Amino acid sequence: MNAPANPLAMRMEGPSPAVEVAKDLARRGALIAPVAAMVGALFWGTHGAASVAYALAIVVVNFLLAAWSLGFAARISIALMAGVALFGFLIRLGLITLAVLLVRDAAWVELIPLGLTLIITHLGLLFWEMRFVSASLAFPGLKPKPGLDAAQASNSPTISDLSETKEHQ
Amino acid sequence: MSVLAQIAQEGLPAADQQNIEAAGGAGMAYGLAAIGPGIGIGYLVGQAVQAMARQPESAGQVQTTMFLGIAFTEALALIGFVVFILLKFV
Numbered sequence: 001m002n003a004p005a006n007p008l009a010m011r012m013e014g015p016s017p018a019v020e021v022a023k024d025l026a027r028r029g030a031l032i033a034p035v036a037a038m039v040g041a042l043f044w045g046t047h048g049a050a051s052v053a054y055a056l057a058i059v060v061v062n063f064l065l066a067a068w069s070l071g072f073a074a075r076i077s078i079a080l081m082a083g084v085a086l087f088g089f090l091i092r093l094g095l096i097t098l099a100v101l102l103v104r105d106a107a108w109v110e111l112i113p114l115g116l117t118l119i120i121t122h123l124g125l126l127f128w129e130m131r132f133v134s135a136s137l138a139f140p141g142l143k144p145k146p147g148l149d150a151a152q153a154s155n156s157p158t159i160s161d162l163s164e165t166k167e168h169q
Numbered sequence: 170m171s172v173l174a175q176i177a178q179e180g181l182p183a184a185d186q187q188n189i190e191a192a193g194g195a196g197m198a199y200g201l202a203a204i205g206p207g208i209g210i211g212y213l214v215g216q217a218v219q220a221m222a223r224q225p226e227s228a229g230q231v232q233t234t235m236f237l238g239i240a241f242t243e244a245l246a247l248i249g250f251v252v253f254i255l256l257k258f259v
Contacts, residue, residue, distance in 0.1 A: 018236035115251035
């Protein structure tokens with residue numbers, strides 16, 4: 001086991017992995033947005049669709065804000081990142097509360113689909129992302145490399161290839 | 170001032186009293202729901218910082234896992250918030 005370094009003096013350089021994860025979450029959020037809006041419209045009409053879209057936007061902005069603040073603080077100091085993670089939680093919770101309370105009396109807002117979407121998309125997107133993150137942690141060969149074109153990507157090993165290799169070993 | 174004194178003497182109407190109690194209860198539930206995730210995130214981040222300090226070469230992986238952990242823990246607070254708005258405004 002290595003001797004621990006001083007977290008006050010440590011800092012991370014290069015692109016933040018949290019920002020990459022959050023961008024991926026935002027991409028997936030954009031993918032499911034039309035389906036979620038349709039489900040909202042099916043049960044609560046156009047107001048439901050608008051509320052679902054608003055809640056999805058809150059969830060995605062929350063992820064991006066969390067990742068950006070963590071990445072920004074980690075470039076200064078790991079200890080600052082810990083502080084930002086704790087106070088950022090409170091601040092973002094306050095911002096979510098403000099974002100919902102500001103529109104709660106608006107004509108286009110249905111609180112039930114808005115609340116349900118907040119919880120379901122937050123957890124759903126995380127579980128979806130977690131599958132890919134855990135796969136790339138277990139099989140680092142799957143990690144997309146910057147600048148890799150489609151032809152090269154098609155030659156990269158897949159999860160099943162790597163599993164078979166492991167079985168043969 | 171005299172209006173406040175009058176309210177204090179007569180007491181609030183029952184409906185207002187009920188609304189105030191409901192708002193207080195919902196607000197307290199939201200506050201309590203945020204305490205647990207706060208403790209969880211504190212513990213999680215503390216352990217992540219320790220892991221990064223011990224193994225700086227795996228800091229990227231630790232940060233990814235930490236970010237997902239924070240987001241999962243935050244979901245608990247979000248559930249508390251949604252219960253609050255549903256109890257209070259629906």
